[in-house]
Amino acid sequence: MKAKNTLYYQVMLKLKQKIQDGEYPVDSKLPTESELQDEFGVSRVTLRKAINQLTTEGLIEKIQGNGSYVRKPGKVKKLLRLNSVEGFSYTAKKNGFLPSSKIINFAQIIPSRRIQNIFRLNSSTCLNIKRVLFLDEQPVIVDDSYILAPFYEFLQKSDIEVSLYKALKKNPLIKKLSPQETLVSATEADKELSDLLAKPFGCSLLNIDNVLKNQDGKMVQCSEEFVDPDVYQIRIR
Numbered sequence: 249m250k251a252k253n254t255l256y257y258q259v260m261l262k263l264k265q266k267i268q269d270g271e272y273p274v275d276s277k278l279p280t281e282s283e284l285q286d287e288f289g290v291s292r293v294t295l296r297k298a299i300n301q302l303t304t305e306g307l308i309e310k311i312q313g314n315g316s317y318v319r320k321p322g323k324v325k326k327l328l329r330l331n332s333v334e335g336f337s338y339t340a341k342k343n344g345f346l347p348s349s350k351i352i353n354f355a356q357i358i359p360s361r362r363i364q365n366i367f368r369l370n371s372s373t374c375l376n377i378k379r380v381l382f383l384d385e386q387p388v389i390v391d392d393s394y395i396l397a398p399f400y401e402f403l404q405k406s407d408i409e410v411s412l413y414k415a416l417k418k419n420p421l422i423k424k425l426s427p428q429e430t431l432v433s434a435t436e437a438d439k440e441l442s443d444l445l446a447k448p449f450g451c452s453l454l455n456i457d458n459v460l461k462n463q464d465g466k467m468v469q470c471s472e473e474f475v476d477p478d479v480y481q482i483r484i485r
Contacts, residue, residue, distance in 0.1 A: 259288050260298035267307055267318055274344030278308065278316040335413035336381050336389070345383040352390075352444070353378040354405045359394055366457060367394070367470040375400035377408060380444050387445045388480040393471040399462075416469070422462045425469075429459040441474050452477065 263284075266272050278284070284295055299316060302308040309319050340347035357376045359369055374394045381389040393412065395403065399419055407415035416422055435455040442449040454475040460468050 255290060256294045256297040256301070259290055259294060260301045262288065263298060263302060264305075264307060267302075268343075270342040272318045273342065274318050276318050277314075278318065280315070335411050336391075337411045338413075340383055346385070348382045348385065349409070350380045350382070351377070351405065351408070352380060354408075356400075363394065363470075363472075366472075367459060367467075369394075369396075369470070372397060375403060377412065379408075379412075383479065386479060388476045390441055390444050390474040391471060392473075393469055395469050396467055399468045422468060424463040425460050426462075427458060428461045428467075429457070431457040433457075435474065437474075445474070445476055447476060 263272075272278060278299075279287070281292060281295060285292060288295065299308055299310075303310060303316075306319060308316050310316050336349075337347045354377055355375070356373050358371055358373055359367075359376075363369065364371065374396050377391075377393045377395065379391045379393075380387050381391055395416070399416065399421060402419065403415060407418075413425065416425065433455045435453050437445065437447050437449060437451045437453050439449060441447070441453065442451065445453075447453075454473075454477050456473040456475060458469075458471045458473065460470075462468050
């Protein structure tokens with residue numbers, strides 16, 4: 249029988265998912281063995297084998313006489329849900345990382361023909377916000393966002409230093425932000441991306457195109473994200 253079909257492996261995957269989703273936050277204590285046995289309906293031997301596997305992966309640390317604790321994973325998961333938006337800062341903090349950003353551009357522009365074609369935009373002026381996003385001071389994402397009128401009219405550069413999504417939601421025209429379209433593809437780092445992400449020229453990156461709309465179905469933001477897959481993973485639900 250292959251390992252992935254064994255009971256302990258299925259329990260291990262479920263535990264890992266709960267950790268990655270933040271149900272068991274970083275540095276929190278896991279439920280007792282008895283509680284986990286009841287939750288998953290498995291024997292102590294099966295449960296311990298699952299926990300041992302996660303200990304080997306560095307997701308769990310056993311402390312003698314004090315139980316098992318969740319530790320910072322090597323990769324952080326970003327969840328994109330159909331009915332909500334989890335910003336980069338929120339997701340990073342939830343997984344025990346320190347987020348930060350560096351603003352590369354903050355200016356009103358007419359999008360390039362390429363961006364107009366990708367997101368089906370007209371030639372109207374929008375606000376371009378280009379940032380490098382960091383986890384624990386390591387660059388992981390180059391985010392190139394375009395905020396459409398009238399949603400950027402009161403947006404200041406200082407507003408986005410903490411969270412772009414929080415800044416957008418202060419606009420009275422935005423009561424809710426929802427992802428409407430997400431396209432994920434593979435790409436290679438050009439000179440600019442390799443410099444910004446401190447990665448080799450031509451290395452593999454994820455290219456993620458996003459469209460966010462407000463509660464009235466009006467497009468608020470479209471963005472291209474260039475992601476280092478060695479550090480930051482994307483899950484779309």
